[in-house]
Amino acid sequence: MKNRGIEHFRVIAAMMVVAIHCLPLLALWPTGDILITLTLFRVAVPFFFMISGYYVFAELAAGNSYPARQRVFAFIKKQAQVYLWATLLFLPLALYTQTLRMDLPIGTFLQTVLINGILYHLWYFPAVITGSLLVTGLLMKLSFNKVFWLASGLYLIGLGGDSWFGFVQNTPLAAFYTAIFHLLDGTRNGIFFTPFFLCLGMFLRKQTVTRSLPKQVSFLLLSLIGLLVESAYLHGFSTPRHDSMYFFLPVVLFFLFPILLRWQPAQTWKQPSKLSFWLYLLHPYTIAVTHFLSRKISFLQNNLINYLVVLLLTMGGITLFLSHKRPWFKRRKPMLAKRATKEFSAEALLHNLQEIQRVISPKTKVMAVVKADAYGCDAQEVASVLEKNKVDFFAVATIDEGIQLRKSAIKSPILILGYTSPKRIKELRRYSLTQSIVSEGHAVALSQAKVPIDCHLAIDTGMHRLGVTPTMDSILAIFDLPFLRINGIYSHLGSADRLSADSILRTQKQIECFDKILLALDQRQISYGVTHLQSSYGILNYPDKCYDYVRPGILLTGSLSDTKEPTKQRVKLQPILTLKAQLIAKRVVAKGEAIGYGQTAIAQQGITVGVVSIGYCDGLPRSLSNKEFCLSYRGQPLPQIGLICMDMLLVDLTHCPTLPIESDIEVLSDWSETAEQTQTITNELICRIGSRVNLVVK
Numbered sequence: 001m002k003n004r005g006i007e008h009f010r011v012i013a014a015m016m017v018v019a020i021h022c023l024p025l026l027a028l029w030p031t032g033d034i035l036i037t038l039t040l041f042r043v044a045v046p047f048f049f050m051i052s053g054y055y056v057f058a059e060l061a062a063g064n065s066y067p068a069r070q071r072v073f074a075f076i077k078k079q080a081q082v083y084l085w086a087t088l089l090f091l092p093l094a095l096y097t098q099t100l101r102m103d104l105p106i107g108t109f110l111q112t113v114l115i116n117g118i119l120y121h122l123w124y125f126p127a128v129i130t131g132s133l134l135v136t137g138l139l140m141k142l143s144f145n146k147v148f149w150l151a152s153g154l155y156l157i158g159l160g161g162d163s164w165f166g167f168v169q170n171t172p173l174a175a176f177y178t179a180i181f182h183l184l185d186g187t188r189n190g191i192f193f194t195p196f197f198l199c200l201g202m203f204l205r206k207q208t209v210t211r212s213l214p215k216q217v218s219f220l221l222l223s224l225i226g227l228l229v230e231s232a233y234l235h236g237f238s239t240p241r242h243d244s245m246y247f248f249l250p251v252v253l254f255f256l257f258p259i260l261l262r263w264q265p266a267q268t269w270k271q272p273s274k275l276s277f278w279l280y281l282l283h284p285y286t287i288a289v290t291h292f293l294s295r296k297i298s299f300l301q302n303n304l305i306n307y308l309v310v311l312l313l314t315m316g317g318i319t320l321f322l323s324h325k326r327p328w329f330k331r332r333k334p335m336l337a338k339r340a341t342k343e344f345s346a347e348a349l350l351h352n353l354q355e356i357q358r359v360i361s362p363k364t365k366v367m368a369v370v371k372a373d374a375y376g377c378d379a380q381e382v383a384s385v386l387e388k389n390k391v392d393f394f395a396v397a398t399i400d401e402g403i404q405l406r407k408s409a410i411k412s413p414i415l416i417l418g419y420t421s422p423k424r425i426k427e428l429r430r431y432s433l434t435q436s437i438v439s440e441g442h443a444v445a446l447s448q449a450k451v452p453i454d455c456h457l458a459i460d461t462g463m464h465r466l467g468v469t470p471t472m473d474s475i476l477a478i479f480d481l482p483f484l485r486i487n488g489i490y491s492h493l494g495s496a497d498r499l500s501a502d503s504i505l506r507t508q509k510q511i512e513c514f515d516k517i518l519l520a521l522d523q524r525q526i527s528y529g530v531t532h533l534q535s536s537y538g539i540l541n542y543p544d545k546c547y548d549y550v551r552p553g554i555l556l557t558g559s560l561s562d563t564k565e566p567t568k569q570r571v572k573l574q575p576i577l578t579l580k581a582q583l584i585a586k587r588v589v590a591k592g593e594a595i596g597y598g599q600t601a602i603a604q605q606g607i608t609v610g611v612v613s614i615g616y617c618d619g620l621p622r623s624l625s626n627k628e629f630c631l632s633y634r635g636q637p638l639p640q641i642g643l644i645c646m647d648m649l650l651v652d653l654t655h656c657p658t659l660p661i662e663s664d665i666e667v668l669s670d671w672s673e674t675a676e677q678t679q680t681i682t683n684e685l686i687c688r689i690g691s692r693v694n695l696v697v698k
Helices: 004-022 030-037 040-062 066-096 106-116 120-139 144-159 173-184 194-206 213-237 249-262 272-293 303-323 346-359 371-376 379-388 399-407 422-430 440-448 472-479 501-523 536-541 671-677 682-687
Strands: 340-344 394-396 414-416 434-437 453-458 484-490 530-535 549-551 577-589 607-612 630-633 636-641 649-652 664-668 694-697
Touching: 004 040, 004 120, 004 249, 004 272, 004 303, 030 040, 030 213, 040 066, 040 120, 040 144, 040 194, 040 213, 040 249, 066 120, 066 272, 066 399, 106 120, 106 173, 120 144, 120 194, 120 272, 144 194, 194 249, 213 249, 272 303, 346 379, 346 536, 371 379, 371 399, 371 682, 379 394, 379 399, 394 399, 399 414, 399 422, 422 440, 422 453, 434 440, 434 484, 440 472, 440 484, 472 484, 472 501, 484 501, 501 530, 530 536, 536 549, 671 682
Parallel strands: 340 694, 394 414, 414 434, 434 453, 453 484, 484 530, 530 549
Antiparallel strands: 340 577, 577 607, 577 664, 607 649, 630 636, 630 664, 636 649
């Protein structure tokens, strides 16, 4: 979530960068330019690095998970793309100013492009890319604390090649820094400079600031004084090679950043992230223009006026561009075939979630089961909506379903309920998936692969499908196996959907077995992590049971598997999917004519027949043919007639013969009623929806 203070200061920091390149106080107060522009304003670039550390890298610092890595890699990819476009954008100016020449030695040319940037301000991008890659690689191998101290050491080494170089150039260290300068042209780069401020941003994200604001401001003022004294000393008694790295600079930012996090400015810039980015990127062209104009307009030769004009022109142009309501370049969305669609309602999904949460204990959380593409409702869309609404655990059937969710940017833990071969154990680790241990042999095979993974222990309490034998010897043996991090334990109820005497007896035995195992583990002080037992009907028929999670699946879709079966708890559900198709043709059929395949439907009178673009290949059961199954248009029932075809079906349009071609016809919304007509359960009916049916989000 964006912070108003941080966002507001982004623009101020970009202004500081522009000032560094314009030196506004050079003529009026040269010493002030050193102390203010080239010292205090040096907080700007490290501040941008810290933003990346705070918002992008913090999850990776907390744990080496797939979502955290993907977030970082996406950030690095974006920075590389921006740097490529920026290089092309500034290529004419770089050639004009001779920063880049075609006659440069190949080594110098590559150093300019890959390390320094072809123009003075573009060094930021190779620095952030290199620093990000370095920090990411280290965090994947080492703890954050080790990476932080390593980055701190690199920063201290870098000081000697930057503002403190005047004191080391006549020492034995000079040769070391000369070698660095030959390769990197300085220590203000992605090795010595960037990693530390990325880590400092991560460090502050991990901390809870307890100091009062006045005390925080006092520490900031003291650190600023220290920075000014350090700068005055270095510039007065030595010759800094550069002036980007100071000993007190991290101290200033350590106290400044939390203050900015607390800051809530009454007014802020419009689109501050974009404004600061474009101001940072584009201002050199404005500087070049004002420099050219200063030959004719004398007052532009004044550094302060020149700086203000550069700011005014650059920010004015950017603001005008950003406020343009109709973008000049608008990517056209690809048109989807409308022959058959499943219309998804996030509002209905959240309603169903609230109904489930109303029934369960306040201490129990929801683990959303989104296997089989969320029962045909689109797992990516369902999981995305639920995760944004604080559902923090998901369950799937297979490893490939879990990988697909990860690639869809789902960050929460994902439990695989089914079997995964030990041959794919590296994928479990790579994508940060939690694997169910479905048998004793499965546990041994996973452990023998010698790859640490997160697991939940499935217990066979009486369903006799998957799970470990419910004896303490079997269970304790699995807990003793290496490489298996067991952070959950669960079972599955086989008859929770029925309230008959024998079903209740079977379910109670399963619950007692599960509870007995938990008690025995507690008595042995064995940590087994989170617990979960109730799926959809376990929630409705055994709501008094209180475990860490429940596992609703079909309930989230807004249906019950079998509406004829009573439940202890009643919930008001809303179907999250409406199946629709188009009317693609219509014709009048004379009395006595057969309609569609075979002779199953004969026109008893002259009728208007419509053709709808959906069939059994799209998941609509052929067994619905001639079963009084009705489609509808704006509430008007349209009886289905004849045999349902692979790609189409026929409807009776006698009562609305003027219905236009390409009208959207509602095929299914009450999934439970239609499931009864085909003598199946709702789960199967929804899961049968074919891949040709496009998802449409309301």
